[in-house]
Amino acid sequence: MSEPFWKTKTLDEMSDAEWESLCDGCGLCCMHKVEDESSGDIYYTNLACRLFDLKTCKCSDYSNRTKEVPDCMSLRQNKYKDFNWLPGSCAYRRLSNGQDLLDWHPLVSGDPNTVHRADISVLGKVLSEKDTNEWTVAQKLDEP
Numbered sequence: 001m002s003e004p005f006w007k008t009k010t011l012d013e014m015s016d017a018e019w020e021s022l023c024d025g026c027g028l029c030c031m032h033k034v035e036d037e038s039s040g041d042i043y044y045t046n047l048a049c050r051l052f053d054l055k056t057c058k059c060s061d062y063s064n065r066t067k068e069v070p071d072c073m074s075l076r077q078n079k080y081k082d083f084n085w086l087p088g089s090c091a092y093r094r095l096s097n098g099q100d101l102l103d104w105h106p107l108v109s110g111d112p113n114t115v116h117r118a119d120i121s122v123l124g125k126v127l128s129e130k131d132t133n134e135w136t137v138a139q140k141l142d143e144p
């Protein structure tokens, strides 16, 4: 058996399709974040970007996302290659830090729903900024 592409290629060497398949669909990067000014710690809130579809746990307009939401970053065009603002579970952060994918990742499990069953994703846990301005802190961003 040959090794899967994420073990043999760098992030830069991956095709667009391979790159996109690394996203596990957790939705965490689509949550608004807040910073504790005294400690500098970053926290994810439970409030999702207005384009985030709460039912599918995905962006509702992925191809136009950076035009629609100027703060939305195209990870592939992230010139600094710093993925440490993403959750510790995120494949881009893990691979860029020399870590492997975890067993619930859809590329490993072969099932797109394992990210939800493993309680990694935000599915069913968050609100949309389209519906409310109220938010609470959901989880602290893992340290780099």
Ligand code: SF4
Binding pocket: 022, 023, 024, 025, 026, 027, 028, 029, 030, 086, 087, 089, 090, 091, 092
């Ligand atoms: S945090 Fe990473 S794996 Fe999760 S949705 Fe964002 S890019 Fe995809």
Ligand code: SF4
Binding pocket: 029, 030, 031, 049, 050, 051, 052, 053, 058, 059, 060, 061, 062, 065, 066, 068, 069, 072, 073
């Ligand atoms: S525009 Fe789409 S991909 Fe970007 S943060 Fe919002 S929901 Fe996520």
